[in-house]
Each structure stands twice: as C-alpha cells, then as structure tokens.
Amino acid sequence: xxxxxxxxxxxxxxxxxxxxxxxxxxxxxxxxxxxxxxxxxxxxxxxxxxxxxxxxxxxxxxxxxxxxxxxxxxxxxxxxxxxxxxxxxxxxxxxxxxxxxxxxxxxxxxxxxxxxxxxxxxxxxxxxxxxxxxxxxxxxxxxxxxxxxxxxxxxxxxxxxxxxxxxxxxxxxxxxxxxxxxxxxxxxxxxxxxxxxxxxxxxxxxxxxxxxxxxxxxxxxxxxxxx
Numbered sequence: 001x002x003x004x005x006x007x008x009x010x011x012x013x014x015x016x017x018x019x020x021x022x023x024x025x026x027x028x029x030x031x032x033x034x035x036x037x038x039x040x041x042x043x044x045x046x047x048x049x050x051x052x053x054x055x056x057x058x059x060x061x062x063x064x065x066x067x068x069x070x071x072x073x074x075x076x077x078x079x080x081x082x083x084x085x086x087x088x089x090x091x092x093x094x095x096x097x098x099x100x101x102x103x104x105x106x107x108x109x110x111x112x113x114x115x116x117x118x119x120x121x122x123x124x125x126x127x128x129x130x131x132x133x134x135x136x137x138x139x140x141x142x143x144x145x146x147x148x149x150x151x152x153x154x155x156x157x158x159x160x161x162x163x164x165x166x167x168x169x170x171x172x173x174x175x176x177x178x179x180x181x182x183x184x185x186x187x188x189x190x191x192x193x194x195x196x197x198x199x200x201x202x203x204x205x206x207x208x209x210x211x212x213x214x215x216x217x218x219x220x221x222x223x224x225x226x227x
Contacts, residue, residue, distance in 0.1 A: 002161035002198045006079025009194040010069045019077025039177045040190035061101045062176035067127035070195040079197040089139035089169040093153030096175045097124030097145045103180035168199035
C-alpha cells in the first residue's frame with residue numbers, strides 16, 4: 001500500500017511540512033513576508049524555502065514559484081533522503097494551468113513586442129520541469145489540467161505506487177490566480193500549492209488523504225489534505 005513519505009503546503013495561512021526529519025509550519029508574518037494578497041499569497045522569496053541563494057526563483061512565474069516552493073518543503077522534511085532521485089516520478093494537477101502567463105504574453109504580443117521571458121512559461125507543465133531541474137527528479141512525468149485535476153493527480157499517483165509502476169512519486173497540486181482568472185469569472189481561484197511524496201516504504205498511511213469521489217477545490221486540497 002502506498003505511504004506518504006513527506007508532504008507540504010504553501011497557502012494563505014503560510015507554509016507547513018511533515019516528513020522523516022519531523023514537521024513544522026511557519027506563518028507569513030514569521031517569515032517576514034507580510035499578509036497574503038486577495039489572491040492567496042504574499043510575493044514569494046527564495047529565502048523562505050531555500051538555505052542557499054537561488055536567483056532563478058525570482059525569475060519564475062507564480063505557478064512555478066509556488067510548486068517549487070512546496071517541493072522545497074518536502075525536501076526540507078527529508079522526503080527525498082535515501083531515494084534514488086532518478087526514479088522518482090512526478091504527477092501534477094492544476095486547474096488554471098498557465099492562464100495568467102498566457103494572458104500576459106498575449107498582451108505583449110498584441111503590443112508588437114512578445115516577451116521571451118513570459119513565453120518560456122506558457123506551458124502548464126513548466127513547473128514540473130523546474131522541479132525536475134532543481135531537485136534532480138528524473139522519473140516519468142504526467143500533468144493533469146482542468147476542474148478536479150488536483151484530486152485526480154493524487155489518485156493517479158497512488159495508483160502508480162500501488163501497482164508498482166514507480167518506486168516513488170511526487171504529486172504536486174498547484175495554481176496561480178490573477179487578473180486573467182478574475183476576468184474569466186473564476187472569483188474563488190487562489191494561488192497555492194501542496195505536495196505529497198508517496199512510496200511503498202516507510203511513512204504514514206496514505207488512506208488518511210481521504211481521496212473519495214468528487215472534485216475538490218485547490219483550497220480544500222491545500223488546507224484539508226496538507227499536514
């Protein structure tokens with residue numbers, strides 16, 4: 001049976017993580033980040049999640065930032081300790097994908113000066129590429145997009161482990177909301193992420209994730225299924 005090796009979340013209330021090295025949490029005020037904005041988070045800084053300088057973090061789009069941040073907390077919790085990272089798979093879920101960056105890039109394109117810096121992030125799977133590079137994960141990789149994608153990604157990750165298709169899988173559920181989401185009528189969308197590293201070895205019972213039928217919002221996944 002699949003076990004949760006480590007998990008984390010980055011949401012409106014701050015950060016939290018749990019794994020072999022223990023567990024912890026920090027509010028945004030404790031991190032010196034200030035209060036979250038109306039879309040869910042304060043501006044994210046690499047120093048909240050990494051002990052060493054990480055200049056590239058500041059150049060990432062919000063979706064990549066929040067997903068990479070959640071993965072960094074899994075690493076902080078000791079989730080990857082002892083694992084062969086070349087074999088760790090990724091299974092992602094996002095409801096909004098790269099909607100915000102798509103809209104921003106389209107604005108620059110219509111102005112006659114398409115932004116290369118934005119264009120590179122106009123793929124919803126880009127956050128998985130950034131995770132792969134930063135944390136050296138080289139296993140199979142799948143991304144699910146659309147309503148209910150977060151829950152479906154978690155269910156798929158559990159099936160991969162239970163069927164022995166992968167020794168371990170990192171499931172990251174993430175969204176980045178902004179003006180484009182509001183204009184599309186997605187008034188409850190928020191920027192947040194949660195991550196679960198699952199495997200067949202030691203850990204805590206994956207059944208505690210309560211992955212029943214029906215779509216859950218990102219807020220529910222982050223707050224209810226986070227540590």
